[in-house]
Amino acid sequence: MLLASFFGVVMGLVLGLTGAGGGILAVPALVLGLGWTMTQAAPVALFAVGSAAAIGAIDGLRHGLVRYRAALLIALLGAVFSPVGIFFAHQLPEKVLMILFSLLMVLVASRMLRRERHDEGPSDHGHANWGQKNCMLDQQTGRFSWTAKCTATLAALGAVTGVVSGLLGVGGGFLIVPAFKQLTDVQMRGIVATSLMVISLISAIGVIGAFQAGVRIDSLGYTFIAASIVGMIIGRKLCARIPPRALQTGFAAICIVVAAYMLFRTAM
Template structure:
């Protein structure tokens, strides 16, 4: 149980820092650290991510950082598609699920590494015009412009996040955060806070589906979940003090190493 608590704290801190990494690293922590299968790990990881993300989302709401309407829209579509992901997960062998999960980790690492390199200082003439962004803030109100393009973008992101959440137990932030960075002009701290709210809601729906499918939470899993909430609180405290580029590059390195280890352990 002590090992589960240590992993839980680490996952919570990463989730608090990135708004993306906690979900995608929770499964490897349980599979590698505790020797569980993917189907055993998924409900515990989702429960931990949902609880920790809810704490972070409340903090973000208190600070006025959460774009709550965007988060709710993504969560609603995610809740629709997450049961399909749970069904697919229970239909596939453990080795196939781990391979898919490892592939997702590598894709996430590549995307975040590219975005970290794009965070270098830019000249005024290098900025993209606002028409190239799907979701833009209204400079007068500070709120999102709810155009058809923006609504469709958020719906697609939420649907795919829900499917992968139910299938791989990854929370969804790994997709939501890069999508917001690429398709909106919201600042990073607002992106993370909005992502945490969406993750909390999507993961909660996926947990419900997994429990109805016969999953259960052990004592060690309960310790992992509680510790992840503590880690989230620490991560939210550290987040403003750590440069975004450092967080992104460090997260990329961890993803590549963990994905490689999972593949070697599964197939060698």
């Protein structure tokens, strides 16, 4: 019970600080720390990530940071494609799922370690010029200009996020955050808030699908979920005090170590 609480707090903390990455740590914590299988861990991880993300999303909505139309579109496509991931999760062998998850962690770590230009600005607008990004904010309204290209881009992101979420039990923040940075001119604080809303919605849909498939969560799982919410609250309070680069480097190092250990366990 104590171990589940500890891992839950850490997962929520990472999610609150970065807007991504919590789910990528939740599954290894349950599999390696508590001895669960991937199929057991995935719905609990989704529930924990979704609950913690909802707390952060509500805070983002209060401050007007969430791009809620974009979040709803991504979540809608995620809802459609999440059952596809859940289906394959129950068809693939445990070792294959472990290998896929390990490779995913390495990919996330490499993205985190990649240095990126940081745009300073008093608002949530970036400094890209028209044509440089698939989705651009209208400089007068502060909202996305919903072109066909922008809509298709966000819909595709939702579909991919939904499949990965259902397959591996992750919220998808590790996909949403870098995709938003690459494809839109939204500033980082808006990206994190929007990512948290998408994660909470997609995770909720994935959990409902898992329950319909007969999955049940025990008391240990609910302890992990409650602890993750506590971690999220702490993370949201600390996020302005920790240098983003230090946070990314530390998180990437953890991902690489955990991925290596998971591959070692799979090989054994």
